[in-house]
Each structure stands twice: as structure tokens, then as C-alpha cells.
Amino acid sequence: MSRRSRWKIALTSLLCVAMTSPAFGWGAQVHRVITRLAEPRLTPKAAAAIRGLLNPGDELVDVCNWADHEGRDVEPRSSPWHYINIPIDADRYDPKLEGRDGSVVTKIKDFRKVLADPKTSRKDRQVALLFLIHLIEDVHNPLHVGDNKDRGGNLTQVRFFNEGTNLHRLWDSDMVRHIGGNDRVWVDRVKPLMTPENVKKWSAGTVDDWTNESLALAKLAYFFPPGAKKPLKSIDPVGKEYLQFAEPILLEQMAKSSVRLANELNAIFK
Secondary structure, three states, X not given: OXXXXXXXXXXXXXXXXXXXXXXXXXXXXXXXXXXXXXXXHOOHHHHHHHHHHXXXXXOHHHHOOHHHOHHHHHXXXXXXXXXXXXXXXXXXOOHHHOOOOOOHHHHHHHHHHHHHOOOOOHHHHHHHHHHHHHHHHHOOOHHHOEEOOOOOOOOOEEEEOOEEEEHHHHHHHHHHHHHOOOHXXXXXXXXXXXXXXXXXXXXXXXXXXXXXXXXXXXXXXXXXXXXXXXXXXXXXXXXXXXXXXXXXHHXXXXXXXXXXXXXXXXXXXX
């Protein structure tokens, strides 16, 4: 086999992996930022209860990405728990879309019950806490809800500032990485959105409502520029204009998620 043929095979294999590998939730940095924003909103009772469930020396920000790593070893069937593929032409979440192993919607509800039950073992409550934190954050990612028969954007390969990626990864981490800044910088960007009026507004609603919000945003993410008749397709270029449209959405979803995460934990440990 010629060297050129070997390179072609290797390149094809890499592209196949890139197109078929399951994506995680928000990038690790986004999960840390949301958790950092949520933690100061915890009541003293909730904060104490959470400390009692964490291992000595751990902080919430240390474990908010556990579900994307160790959690997949503890629960091998947990990959579908991070998303729900709702067609972008659907009006809202429908329980009929649930797969056999559940979705981010049902698992948030399940883990909430486990964590709130004092009769449940400490180990099971630990696992429930670590998944619940992560999944509440994941459901606020539009591409973990909306789907155009492309696995939530995983199979739609786009050019972001002339670099290859896919629409899912773009929303998970690529845009955040391109904008740049450490956790503290992002916390400072998001905090101004957390006004008393917004916090009150975001504190209403159910997990189903959060899911429907993300679906509406996913429609915007796919149909760009605004008013486009057809969704983005593979190899479409996205750059400065797309980033300007998406950045406010990213910031607001982080803010909403942090408020709702704190609210859920406060309610569970009240």
C-alpha cells in the first residue's frame, strides 16, 4: 500500500470518529462557571448538606464534570441522560420522544427524587447529586435539546472561522474557547444578567419548560441567519456574525442554569 493511500485511510478514520463520537455536555469550563455562579446562591442548610455528601476536600466546582467522565463508568448507560433529541420542527417536548434509557428531562426528575429521599443510601445520594448538578446544566444547552436528524448537530460539520468542527461542538465549547477568558472572567460576564427581575422570572417553570426554552433557542441556532428558510448544513461557514448572535444566548443560558440549579438544591435540602 502506498504512503498516500495509508494517509487517506487514516484521515477517513479520523473524520469518521469525529462525526460519530458522542459529544459531552457543555464544555468543562462552562460547567465550572455555572457551578461557581450557583454556589453563592445556596442556603446555609443546602450548602451544609452538600458538603456532607461530597468527599473530604471536594468542592462543587471540582465535581461538576464528574458525570462526563467517572459517571460514565459508574453508569455505563448514562450517555443518553445528557440530552433529548427533539426535532427542530416540533413545538415542544413530548414524553413520547423518550428512549428506553431515559433522557436529560426524565433523569433530572429521577435524581431529584433520589436526592430528596433521606432513606436512600449515602452512596446513591452522592451519585444523584453529581448527576443532577451536571444534567441541570446540560439541559440549558440548546444543542442538547434540538435535533435536525443529525444527533443534535453532531453530524452537521461546519466551518467556524475556517476551522472544521460540528454544530454541537460549536455550542458545547468552540465558541466559548474562541471568545476566551478564564472561569473568573466568564463569571464576571454572566453576573450582570442575574438581576432580581431576571432571577424571579427564571425561577418559575418546570424542567419541561426549561427544555422547551432550549428547543426554541436550538431553532435559532440551526436557522441562521435569522429568518433563514433552511437550517445550516454541513460545510456551511459560520464566523463573526454567528458568534455575535450566539454569545448573548450563551451568557443568558449560563445565568439561567445557575439560578435554577441553586433553586433545585435549596428546595431539595430545605
